[in-house]
Amino acid sequence: MLARSLISRACLSNLSKPNILAIKRDLSHTFYANAAPLRRSRFQPIKKESESAAETATAAGSIEELLDTKIAEKLNEEKVVETAKSSKSKQQHKRPQNKDVKSENDQQKQKVNDKRAAQGSKNSEPENIQKRDYKNEQKRINSTQKPAKVSKVKVKAKKKAADNPNSPKYKLDIPTFLSVANFATILKVRVPELIEKLDDLGFENITNEHILDAETAELIAQEYGFEVNRDDNTGADLFPASETTDSSKLTPKAPVVTIMGHVDHGKTSILDYLRKSSIVKGEFGGITQHIGAFVVQTPVSKKKITFLDTPGHAAFLKMRERGANMTDIIVLVVAAEDSVKPQTVEAIKHAKGSGVPIVIAINKCDKPEANPDKVVADLASHGIDVEDYGGETPVCRISAKTGLGMKEFEETIVTVAELLELKTEERANVEGWVLESQVKKGLGNVATLLIKRGQLKPGCILVSGTTFCKVRVMKDEHGKPIKVAKPAQPVEVSGWKELPEAGDYAIQAKDENYAKKVIINREKRKRMMDEASQVEEMNKRRIKSIEDSKKSEKIQEYQLQGFSLEEIKELEPDLFDDESNKIKYVNFIIKADVSGSAEAVRQSIEGLGNDEVKSRIIFEEVGAPTESDIARAKDSDAEILVFNTKVPKDILNSASKSKVEIKEFNVIYHLIEDVLKTLTSKLTPIYETKVISKVAIKQLFEIGLKGKETMIIAGSRVIDGTFKKNSQVRLVRNGEVIYTGKVKQLKVVKNDVNEVKNGADCGVSLEGDPEMKEGDIIEAFEQIPIQRHL
Structure with missing residues (x-):
C-alpha cells in the first residue's frame, strides 16, 4: 500500500511515463534489496551492519524521502534535456559567424549540458542500481572460511589487470600480509564490495578476516587503479652463474x-x-x-x-x-x-x-x-x-x-x-660451498669454503645466506696462509660479519655496497617466507575459533533446554575437544662447537617422539652455554644439550642453582639415545592391575563399639595368596567391581594382624564401610607400571 501511494505521488509530479516506470523499478529494487535482511531476520540472525541498514531503509519516512529524491532527479533530468534541446535548436536557426569554429562560451555550455545529460542518463538506468545479490553475500559472510586456490586466482587477476592497461595509476603501499578488512580500508572501498571482487577472481568463501599476501593484493589493487610501491632493494641478489659451453x-x-x-x-x-x-x-x-x-x-x-x-x-x-x-x-x-x-x-x-x-x-x-x-x-x-x-x-x-x-x-x-x-x-666470479663455520681466537668468524668456480683472493667480497665477508686471511687445510684458492680447493676464510651456515652457497659480489643490498633483500624475503608459513596456520586457527564458537552456541542451546554437560557429551561428543589428543612438547637448547654440528644435532632430534610427546628445538647456537642460555632454558623449561664443546664451571654452578639441566655429549648417537629416554619419561604412564590375593566373604557380623555405634565385620577366608592389611583392595560382586579402597581392620579371632595366609579365616572391615554381602570377593591388588616406548 505504501509503495502504491508513493507511485501515485510520482504520477502527480508531471513526470513522463518512461521516467515513472524507471522510478518504480528503482524503488522496487531498492525496497526489496533492503527488506531482504528483515525477512531473513525472522529465521536467522544477521550481522549488525545488515540490521542497521535494514532498519534505516525500511522506515516509511526513509522511503518517502527516497522517492522525493528520485522525483526531483527525474524532473531535473527532463529540464536539463529540454534546455539542451532548446539551446541546440536556437543555435541551428542562428546564423553562425564561422561554420568551423564555435565560440568559447558555446563550447563550455555544450560540455556542461552534455555532462549533465550523460549523468542523468546514467542514473536513469535501473540495471545499475541492482548491483549485488544480498542473499549470496550474507551466505558468504556467514560461511566458514576455506583456503582459496591462489594460483588460479592470481592467473585470473593478472589477466584482468592486463586487460585494463590504460587505467589511472595511484601509488599505494601494501604490507606483506593483510586481512581483507584492512585491504578494503587501504583501497577505500566497502568490505562487501571487495569480497565480491575476490569472489569474481576465484576466491571461495572469503570473510573479512581472510589473509591475503602482497602479490595477490597488488594484482587486485591494479584493478582499482592503484600502483604498488616497490623497494629498490627488492631486485638486488646474487645467483650462481650458468655453465659455459665455451671450452676455451x-x-x-x-x-x-x-x-x-x-x-x-x-x-x-x-x-x-x-x-x-x-x-x-x-x-x-x-x-x-x-x-x-x-x-x-x-x-x-x-x-x-x-x-x-x-x-x-x-x-x-x-x-x-x-x-x-x-x-x-x-x-x-x-x-x-x-x-x-x-x-x-x-x-x-x-x-x-x-x-x-x-x-x-x-x-x-x-x-x-x-x-x-x-x-x-x-x-x-x-x-x-x-x-x-x-x-x-x-x-x-x-x-x-x-x-x-x-x-x-x-x-x-x-x-x-x-x-x-x-x-x-677459473676466470670468473668466485662461487663455492660453506663446509664449516666457527669462531676462532685471533681470527673471529671463520668459514671453510670449497671453491667451485673462480679464484678467491684477499679483498674479495663474498655473500653467503644473510651474511657477507670481505676476505682478510686465507689458510689451506694445513693451516698455512695462502694468497689464492682455486676450484676444488678447500680454504679457511676470515672476515665474515656473521657466521654463515654450513651448506650455504657463497657467491662473489662486485662491491660491499651491493653485498649489503643483497643481504637486506634476502633478510626481507626470509621474513616474508616466515610470515607466509604462518598465514596458513593463522587461517586454521581462525577457522578453529569459528567452529569452537558454533560449538559453544550449540552447547548453550542444549543447556537452556535443561541438558547437563554429561548428557550433551553423550548426545553429541563431537562438540567437545578430546584432551587426550593434545601433544606434550619437550624443549631443548642446542650448543655445539661448530654450526655444522649444531645443525646435525637439530636434524637428529627435531620432531622425535609420537602423537603424545615430541621434542622441540627452541634455540641453537655455536659456542659454550652462557648465562642467557640458562635464563632461556629456565623460562621455557628446557634442557641444554652441549655437543663437542666444554662447559665452563661457573656456568655449571649457575645452572645447578637455577635447576637447569645441562648435558654434555661427544658422540651423536649417545645424545639421541638420551633425548629418546627423556621423551619416554614424559609419556603418560599406563598401569597393569595384578591381583595378589583373594578373600571370600562367608558371613557378616555386627559388633558393638563405644556407645551405641556398631561396625560390620566380614567373616572371611583367604582363598588365594597372602592377604595383607596395607594392600589396595576392591570389592567384587558377580564379577563387577563395586568398591575400591583400603582395609580398615584385619583380625584373626579378636587379634589385629597385618597379614593372613592362604586357607586361614579372618575378619575384615573396609574404609568407608561399603555394603558387603555374603559371597562377595575382596581382592588385594597392585598397579604395575608398563614400560612404554616411543
Missing part, C-alpha cells in the same frame, strides 16, 4: 670425492691412510664429528683428489646430503664382515638420487670373517649395478689397516674422474 674458458679441476658409509666401517681409516695423518686416534667413539675437506696427491698417478668426509651416522643426513650435492664422485664404504647396514642403505638411496658416479670400497678384507662376495650380492640386491655382475659400478676390495688394494682404489677414482672430464672456469 674451461680448465681441468681435481675431482671432489665424498666418502659415505655405516658407522665404524672404516671411512676415517681410509682417509688416514691416504693422507698419512693420525685422525682416528683423536676422534671420540671412532667417528668423524664434522665435515672436513682434504686434498690428497695420489702416490702412483700424482693426481690431486679433494676428499669430503661426511660422518657415517644417520643423524648427519642433512650434512651428507650437502656433501653429495657438491661432490663429483661418491665412495661407498662397506665393511667386509658386516655387509650392508641401515646407514649404508640410506647412503645408497641418496647417492643414486644425486646421479653421481659411485665407487664401492669393501673395507676390512684382511679380517678372517670377511666375506666380500656376500657384500657384492647384498649391494646388487639394493640396486647397485656392480661390475662383478656385469654393471658399471667399480668394486675395490681393500684394507685401510694393511694397505691391501689401496693403490688400485686410488687409480680407480682417478680413472672415473678422467672419464668425467671435470672442468670449470
Whole structure:
C-alpha cells in the first residue's frame, strides 16, 4: 500500500511515463534489496551492519524521502534535456559567424549540458542500481572460511589487470600480509564490495578476516587503479652463474670425492691412510664429528683428489646430503664382515638420487670373517649395478689397516674422474660451498669454503645466506696462509660479519655496497617466507575459533533446554575437544662447537617422539652455554644439550642453582639415545592391575563399639595368596567391581594382624564401610607400571 501511494505521488509530479516506470523499478529494487535482511531476520540472525541498514531503509519516512529524491532527479533530468534541446535548436536557426569554429562560451555550455545529460542518463538506468545479490553475500559472510586456490586466482587477476592497461595509476603501499578488512580500508572501498571482487577472481568463501599476501593484493589493487610501491632493494641478489659451453674458458679441476658409509666401517681409516695423518686416534667413539675437506696427491698417478668426509651416522643426513650435492664422485664404504647396514642403505638411496658416479670400497678384507662376495650380492640386491655382475659400478676390495688394494682404489677414482672430464672456469666470479663455520681466537668468524668456480683472493667480497665477508686471511687445510684458492680447493676464510651456515652457497659480489643490498633483500624475503608459513596456520586457527564458537552456541542451546554437560557429551561428543589428543612438547637448547654440528644435532632430534610427546628445538647456537642460555632454558623449561664443546664451571654452578639441566655429549648417537629416554619419561604412564590375593566373604557380623555405634565385620577366608592389611583392595560382586579402597581392620579371632595366609579365616572391615554381602570377593591388588616406548 505504501509503495502504491508513493507511485501515485510520482504520477502527480508531471513526470513522463518512461521516467515513472524507471522510478518504480528503482524503488522496487531498492525496497526489496533492503527488506531482504528483515525477512531473513525472522529465521536467522544477521550481522549488525545488515540490521542497521535494514532498519534505516525500511522506515516509511526513509522511503518517502527516497522517492522525493528520485522525483526531483527525474524532473531535473527532463529540464536539463529540454534546455539542451532548446539551446541546440536556437543555435541551428542562428546564423553562425564561422561554420568551423564555435565560440568559447558555446563550447563550455555544450560540455556542461552534455555532462549533465550523460549523468542523468546514467542514473536513469535501473540495471545499475541492482548491483549485488544480498542473499549470496550474507551466505558468504556467514560461511566458514576455506583456503582459496591462489594460483588460479592470481592467473585470473593478472589477466584482468592486463586487460585494463590504460587505467589511472595511484601509488599505494601494501604490507606483506593483510586481512581483507584492512585491504578494503587501504583501497577505500566497502568490505562487501571487495569480497565480491575476490569472489569474481576465484576466491571461495572469503570473510573479512581472510589473509591475503602482497602479490595477490597488488594484482587486485591494479584493478582499482592503484600502483604498488616497490623497494629498490627488492631486485638486488646474487645467483650462481650458468655453465659455459665455451671450452676455451674451461680448465681441468681435481675431482671432489665424498666418502659415505655405516658407522665404524672404516671411512676415517681410509682417509688416514691416504693422507698419512693420525685422525682416528683423536676422534671420540671412532667417528668423524664434522665435515672436513682434504686434498690428497695420489702416490702412483700424482693426481690431486679433494676428499669430503661426511660422518657415517644417520643423524648427519642433512650434512651428507650437502656433501653429495657438491661432490663429483661418491665412495661407498662397506665393511667386509658386516655387509650392508641401515646407514649404508640410506647412503645408497641418496647417492643414486644425486646421479653421481659411485665407487664401492669393501673395507676390512684382511679380517678372517670377511666375506666380500656376500657384500657384492647384498649391494646388487639394493640396486647397485656392480661390475662383478656385469654393471658399471667399480668394486675395490681393500684394507685401510694393511694397505691391501689401496693403490688400485686410488687409480680407480682417478680413472672415473678422467672419464668425467671435470672442468670449470677459473676466470670468473668466485662461487663455492660453506663446509664449516666457527669462531676462532685471533681470527673471529671463520668459514671453510670449497671453491667451485673462480679464484678467491684477499679483498674479495663474498655473500653467503644473510651474511657477507670481505676476505682478510686465507689458510689451506694445513693451516698455512695462502694468497689464492682455486676450484676444488678447500680454504679457511676470515672476515665474515656473521657466521654463515654450513651448506650455504657463497657467491662473489662486485662491491660491499651491493653485498649489503643483497643481504637486506634476502633478510626481507626470509621474513616474508616466515610470515607466509604462518598465514596458513593463522587461517586454521581462525577457522578453529569459528567452529569452537558454533560449538559453544550449540552447547548453550542444549543447556537452556535443561541438558547437563554429561548428557550433551553423550548426545553429541563431537562438540567437545578430546584432551587426550593434545601433544606434550619437550624443549631443548642446542650448543655445539661448530654450526655444522649444531645443525646435525637439530636434524637428529627435531620432531622425535609420537602423537603424545615430541621434542622441540627452541634455540641453537655455536659456542659454550652462557648465562642467557640458562635464563632461556629456565623460562621455557628446557634442557641444554652441549655437543663437542666444554662447559665452563661457573656456568655449571649457575645452572645447578637455577635447576637447569645441562648435558654434555661427544658422540651423536649417545645424545639421541638420551633425548629418546627423556621423551619416554614424559609419556603418560599406563598401569597393569595384578591381583595378589583373594578373600571370600562367608558371613557378616555386627559388633558393638563405644556407645551405641556398631561396625560390620566380614567373616572371611583367604582363598588365594597372602592377604595383607596395607594392600589396595576392591570389592567384587558377580564379577563387577563395586568398591575400591583400603582395609580398615584385619583380625584373626579378636587379634589385629597385618597379614593372613592362604586357607586361614579372618575378619575384615573396609574404609568407608561399603555394603558387603555374603559371597562377595575382596581382592588385594597392585598397579604395575608398563614400560612404554616411543
